[in-house]
Amino acid sequence: MKIRLDPLDKLFSEFIRLRANNKCERCGVYKETKQLQTSHFHGRRKKSVRWDEDNAAGLCFACHQYLGENPLEHYEWFRDRLGEGKFHDLNIRANFRGVKPDINGITLYLREKIKELKEGI
Numbered sequence: 815m816k817i818r819l820d821p822l823d824k825l826f827s828e829f830i831r832l833r834a835n836n837k838c839e840r841c842g843v844y845k846e847t848k849q850l851q852t853s854h855f856h857g858r859r860k861k862s863v864r865w866d867e868d869n870a871a872g873l874c875f876a877c878h879q880y881l882g883e884n885p886l887e888h889y890e891w892f893r894d895r896l897g898e899g900k901f902h903d904l905n906i907r908a909n910f911r912g913v914k915p916d917i918n919g920i921t922l923y924l925r926e927k928i929k930e931l932k933e934g935i
Contacts, residue, residue: 832928841876855892856904
Protein backbone atom coordinates (compact mmCIF):
# COMPACT_ATOMS: atom_id res chain seq x y z
CA MET A 815 0.00 0.00 0.00
CA LYS A 816 1.40 3.36 -1.03
CA ILE A 817 1.67 5.98 1.69
CA ARG A 818 0.09 9.29 0.78
CA LEU A 819 2.49 12.23 0.73
CA ASP A 820 1.18 15.46 2.17
CA PRO A 821 2.65 18.98 1.96
CA LEU A 822 4.76 18.39 5.09
CA ASP A 823 6.33 15.31 3.46
CA LYS A 824 7.32 17.45 0.48
CA LEU A 825 8.76 20.15 2.74
CA PHE A 826 10.69 17.53 4.73
CA SER A 827 12.06 15.98 1.53
CA GLU A 828 13.19 19.41 0.31
CA PHE A 829 15.03 19.98 3.60
CA ILE A 830 16.75 16.57 3.56
CA ARG A 831 17.87 16.98 -0.06
CA LEU A 832 19.15 20.52 0.54
CA ARG A 833 20.95 19.38 3.69
CA ALA A 834 22.79 16.77 1.58
CA ASN A 835 24.27 19.66 -0.42
CA ASN A 836 24.07 17.99 -3.84
CA LYS A 837 25.84 14.81 -2.73
CA CYS A 838 24.57 11.37 -1.92
CA GLU A 839 25.16 11.00 1.82
CA ARG A 840 26.31 7.41 1.33
CA CYS A 841 28.53 7.33 -1.76
CA GLY A 842 29.32 11.05 -2.04
CA VAL A 843 28.48 11.24 -5.75
CA TYR A 844 27.35 14.68 -6.92
CA LYS A 845 23.67 14.86 -7.82
CA GLU A 846 21.37 17.75 -8.51
CA THR A 847 19.14 18.29 -5.49
CA LYS A 848 16.07 17.02 -7.35
CA GLN A 849 17.94 13.80 -8.24
CA LEU A 850 18.43 12.89 -4.58
CA GLN A 851 15.83 10.83 -2.76
CA THR A 852 14.82 11.06 0.87
CA SER A 853 15.53 7.73 2.50
CA HIS A 854 13.93 6.97 5.86
CA PHE A 855 15.45 4.47 8.28
CA HIS A 856 12.14 3.92 10.03
CA GLY A 857 9.32 3.97 7.49
CA ARG A 858 6.94 6.88 7.10
CA ARG A 859 4.19 4.91 8.84
CA LYS A 860 5.93 5.66 12.14
CA LYS A 861 4.55 9.14 12.60
CA SER A 862 6.73 9.80 15.65
CA VAL A 863 9.81 9.96 13.38
CA ARG A 864 8.28 10.52 9.94
CA TRP A 865 9.63 14.08 9.85
CA ASP A 866 12.63 13.54 12.16
CA GLU A 867 15.84 14.74 10.51
CA ASP A 868 17.86 11.96 12.20
CA ASN A 869 15.58 9.41 10.52
CA ALA A 870 16.35 10.46 6.95
CA ALA A 871 19.22 10.85 4.52
CA GLY A 872 19.57 12.25 1.02
CA LEU A 873 20.60 9.35 -1.21
CA CYS A 874 21.06 8.73 -4.90
CA PHE A 875 18.72 6.19 -6.46
CA ALA A 876 21.37 3.44 -6.49
CA CYS A 877 22.25 3.81 -2.79
CA HIS A 878 18.59 4.08 -1.80
CA GLN A 879 17.81 0.86 -3.67
CA TYR A 880 20.89 -0.92 -2.34
CA LEU A 881 20.20 -0.10 1.30
CA GLY A 882 16.54 -1.01 0.87
CA GLU A 883 17.55 -4.42 -0.41
CA ASN A 884 20.23 -4.96 2.27
CA PRO A 885 18.61 -4.34 5.68
CA LEU A 886 21.69 -5.22 7.75
CA GLU A 887 23.86 -2.74 5.84
CA HIS A 888 21.02 -0.20 6.05
CA TYR A 889 20.98 -0.60 9.83
CA GLU A 890 24.78 -0.38 10.13
CA TRP A 891 25.04 2.61 7.81
CA PHE A 892 22.42 4.64 9.70
CA ARG A 893 23.94 3.63 13.06
CA ASP A 894 27.45 4.64 11.95
CA ARG A 895 26.15 7.87 10.40
CA LEU A 896 24.39 8.98 13.58
CA GLY A 897 26.62 7.38 16.20
CA GLU A 898 25.44 4.90 18.83
CA GLY A 899 23.79 7.45 21.14
CA LYS A 900 21.74 9.32 18.54
CA PHE A 901 20.82 6.05 16.82
CA HIS A 902 19.59 4.61 20.12
CA ASP A 903 17.55 7.75 20.80
CA LEU A 904 16.05 7.63 17.29
CA ASN A 905 14.93 4.05 17.86
CA ILE A 906 13.28 5.02 21.14
CA ARG A 907 11.45 7.93 19.47
CA ALA A 908 10.36 5.62 16.65
CA ASN A 909 8.50 3.41 19.10
CA PHE A 910 6.47 6.17 20.75
CA ARG A 911 2.84 5.32 20.15
CA GLY A 912 -0.10 7.62 20.44
CA VAL A 913 1.97 10.81 20.43
CA LYS A 914 0.59 13.15 17.80
CA PRO A 915 3.37 15.13 16.07
CA ASP A 916 3.16 18.93 16.22
CA ILE A 917 2.60 19.49 12.50
CA ASN A 918 2.62 23.29 12.79
CA GLY A 919 5.83 23.29 14.83
CA ILE A 920 7.56 20.87 12.44
CA THR A 921 6.46 22.98 9.46
CA LEU A 922 7.84 26.18 10.98
CA TYR A 923 11.10 24.46 11.93
CA LEU A 924 11.60 23.01 8.43
CA ARG A 925 10.81 26.30 6.70
CA GLU A 926 13.43 28.05 8.86
CA LYS A 927 16.04 25.33 8.22
CA ILE A 928 15.38 25.47 4.45
CA LYS A 929 15.73 29.24 4.50
CA GLU A 930 19.06 28.93 6.34
CA LEU A 931 20.35 26.32 3.87
CA LYS A 932 19.33 28.40 0.86
CA GLU A 933 20.96 31.51 2.31
CA GLY A 934 24.10 29.61 3.21
CA ILE A 935 23.86 30.36 6.92
